[in-house]
Amino acid sequence: MxxxxxxxxxxxxxxxxxxxxxxxxxxxxxxxxxxxxxxxxxxxxxxxxxxxxxxxxxxxxxxxxxxxxxxxxxxxxxxxxxxxxxxxxxxxxxxxxxxxxxxxxxxxxxxxxxxxxxxxxxxxxxxxxxxxxxxxxxxxxxxxxxxxxxxxxxxxxxxxxxxxxxxxxxxxxxxxxxxxxxxxxxxxxxxxxxxxxxxxxxxxxxxxxxxxxxxxxxxxxxxxxxxxxxxxxxxxxxxxxxxxxxxxxxxxxxxxxxxxxxxxxxxxxxxxxxxxxxxxxxxxxxxxxxxxxxxxxxxxxxxxxxxxxxxxxxxxxxxxxxxxxxxxxxxxxxxxxxxxxxxxxxxxxxxxxxxxxxxxxxxxxxxxxxxxxxxxxxxxxxxxxxxxxxxxxxxxxxxxxxxxDEGGLLYIVDRRKDVIISGGENVYPAEIERVLAEYPGVREVAVLGAPHPVWEETPVVVLCQDGPGKATLQELRGFAGDRLARYKLPTAVHHLPKLPRGGSGKVDKSALRDWLRTAMQGAKTAADGDAG
Structure with missing residues (x-):
């Protein structure tokens, strides 16, 4: 042939x-x-x-x-x-x-x-x-x-x-x-x-x-x-x-x-x-x-x-x-x-x-x-x-x-490696990101899992926001509370001027996790110093 x-x-x-x-x-x-x-x-x-x-x-x-x-x-x-x-x-x-x-x-x-x-x-x-x-x-x-x-x-x-x-x-x-x-x-x-x-x-x-x-x-x-x-x-x-x-x-x-x-x-x-x-x-x-x-x-x-x-x-x-x-x-x-x-x-x-x-x-x-x-x-x-x-x-x-869905349409929930296990429940960062992306002034948003003494992991938000005001944790939880189950609501919020991105333009969550780990360690060290 x-x-x-x-x-x-x-x-x-x-x-x-x-x-x-x-x-x-x-x-x-x-x-x-x-x-x-x-x-x-x-x-x-x-x-x-x-x-x-x-x-x-x-x-x-x-x-x-x-x-x-x-x-x-x-x-x-x-x-x-x-x-x-x-x-x-x-x-x-x-x-x-x-x-x-x-x-x-x-x-x-x-x-x-x-x-x-x-x-x-x-x-x-x-x-x-x-x-x-x-x-x-x-x-x-x-x-x-x-x-x-x-x-x-x-x-x-x-x-x-x-x-x-x-x-x-x-x-x-x-x-x-x-x-x-x-x-x-x-x-x-x-x-x-x-x-x-x-x-x-x-x-x-x-x-x-x-x-x-x-x-x-x-x-x-x-x-x-x-x-x-x-x-x-x-x-x-x-x-x-x-x-x-x-x-x-x-x-x-x-x-x-x-x-x-x-x-x-x-x-x-x-x-x-x-x-x-x-x-x-x-x-x-x-x-x-x-x-x-x-x-x-x-x-x-x-x-x-x-x-x-x-x-x-x-x-x-x-x-x-x-x-x-x-x-x-x-x-x-x-x-x-x-x-x-x-x-x-x-x-x-x-x-x-x-x-x-x-x-x-x-x-x-x-x-x-x-x-x-x-x-x-x-x-x-x-x-x-x-x-x-x-x-x-x-x-x-x-x-x-x-x-x-019932009609056969596909929906992406998240990357398997990014899933947060909180109190035995699967929490998908992408679901939270889609909701918080609609908060007024939010330009970029990423959600990561952070260690928690009770729930093993909980969602933490990193935001890039336009305008003079920065959203507080309480404001974000209130905004998302009607659309997300309580265990999916963020437990902390951090603000950055921009999110790190890889060559393809996607958010580099590996780099973001490293940054978050350093930020959390710095906050813990400061808190220990204040307590001392």
């Missing part, structure tokens, strides 16, 4: 032949059409191959969002190699661990990140180091320090090499998880995962050929790279790329580029809604705005609805490439807190994590398990973690707690 080539590099080459003048990428106000983009992808593939990259080798990128990042991902695909986007916010030891784990053959990096790697590079298996000096937005020194080579000097004569034929189960990407529950794991996404995710997503949203997508999330994160970005290029559309998220610029881009599709975390949509001019901006072209990755305040959905815009909740993880469920647009008004139904070709079931029993009753929280062609192949170099996460039947344990 003839093998269909699912490589996105094949699709980009096709669009270059039939629609070469169409803009593929707007990068920091510079348009790059498909003809130029495809030619540059092939040239970079020649550079990589000349340096020894072969099918299955890993090509890593360390830098911000850029047209060159996309070009590198597609050049790796052109060779059948595996693209590894790295989180540029990581420390040198953390980056070294990922480069070592992935066995990266060739590393492309922007200059602002190379100095920090100097001490760890000699111990790594990286065979070639290419320093980006072809992007005016990423300045580079005139002389490349050892062992780096300027990318501009690595050019080779055009080889005319056709895109490699890849199989559905061949690895396309290794995207590392945040590692908040241990060392980061390399999620292996295959060409089949990416293809089926694109098929399933475009089946449930109003998607058309040559749509324009605005990229807001960092592309080392799965939502930034595969949410709409690669799929838009496969469909001959245009992606608008900025090096970093800026809410005011994002609002401008939505209007100026008449963006059709966008995916982001709630904090990004909230920042855009607070930007000057949001109420007047012409956003009539925006058809699909997907929000996920964190609890979505109902008020945020209402703010966009007041502008005639529909924020559709979606749910998924890196391991599901990323989406596994999405709320139909027509249900947003009546079920704004739901993440909807499983995507086509995707199965989701709820299982009691303690007993393994499948939960079919409505309104009963249980762990969400996912199975489908979009679910990752394995964790790179970690068969034990893969075995624990996926059973022999292909069901992936998400670690998220959810429930269904």
């Amino acid at each position: 003839h093998q269909i080539n699912l490589s996105p590099a094949v699709a980009v080459d096709r669009w270059a032949r039939i629609s070469g003048d169409t803009t593929a990428v707007w990068y920091e106000d510079i348009p790059v059409n498909y003809g130029r983009f495809a030619a540059d992808v092939r040239s970079l593939a020649d550079v990589l191959a000349h340096g020894g990259v072969r099918a299955g080798d890993r090509v890593a990128w360390l830098g911000r969002n850029s047209e060159l990042l996309l070009r590198t991902a597609l050049a790796a695909a052109h060779l059948g190699a595996i693209f590894v986007p790295l989180n540029f916010r990581l420390t040198p030891p953390e980056l070294a661990a990922l480069l070592r784990d992935s066995g990266t053959h060739t590393l492309l990096a922007e200059a602002e990140y190379t100095a920090a790697l100097a001490a760890v590079l000699p111990s790594l298996p990286v065979r070639r180091h290419l320093l980006v000096d072809t992007d005016l937005r990423a300045p580079s020194p005139a002389k490349a320090p050892a062992p780096w080579q300027h990318l501009s000097t690595a050019a080779v004569p055009e080889q005319g090499r056709p895109p490699a034929t890849v199989r559905p189960d061949d690895a396309a990407l290794i995207i590392y998880t945040s590692g908040t529950t241990g060392r980061p794991k390399g999620v292996v996404l295959t060409y089949g995962n990416l293809w089926w995710h694109d098929v399933a997503t475009t089946a449930v949203i109003e998607s058309r050929l040559r749509d324009t997508a605005l990229v807001l999330a960092p592309m080392f994160h799965v939502a930034g790279l595969t949410g709409f970005t690669l799929g838009t290029l496969v469909h001959g559309g245009t992606v608008v790329v900025r090096r970093a998220f800026d809410a005011q610029q994002a609002l401008t881009d939505l209007a100026a580029h008449r963006a059709v599709n966008v995916i982001a975390v709630p904090a990004m949509f909230s920042a855009i809604a607070r930007s000057p001019g949001f109420a007047e901006a012409d956003l009539c072209s925006l058809r699909t705005a997907l929000v996920g990755g964190a609890p979505v305040p109902s008020q945020l959905v209402r703010d966009y609805a007041a502008r005639g815009l529909t924020l559709q909740q979606a749910w998924g993880l890196t391991e599901t490439a990323p989406l596994a469920a999405c709320l139909p647009a027509e249900l947003v008004d009546t079920h704004p807190d739901s993440v909807g139904y499983p995507l086509p070709y995707t199965e989701i079931k709820l299982v009691d994590p303690a007993t393994g029993r499948e939960v079919t009753e409505p309104a009963v929280p249980a762990e969400l398990l996912v199975r489908g062609p979009n679910v990752f192949r394995e964790y790179w170099n970690d068969p034990e973690a893969t075995r624990l996460a996926k059973d022999e039947a292909g069901w992936f344990r998400s670690g998220d707690i959810g429930q269904r």
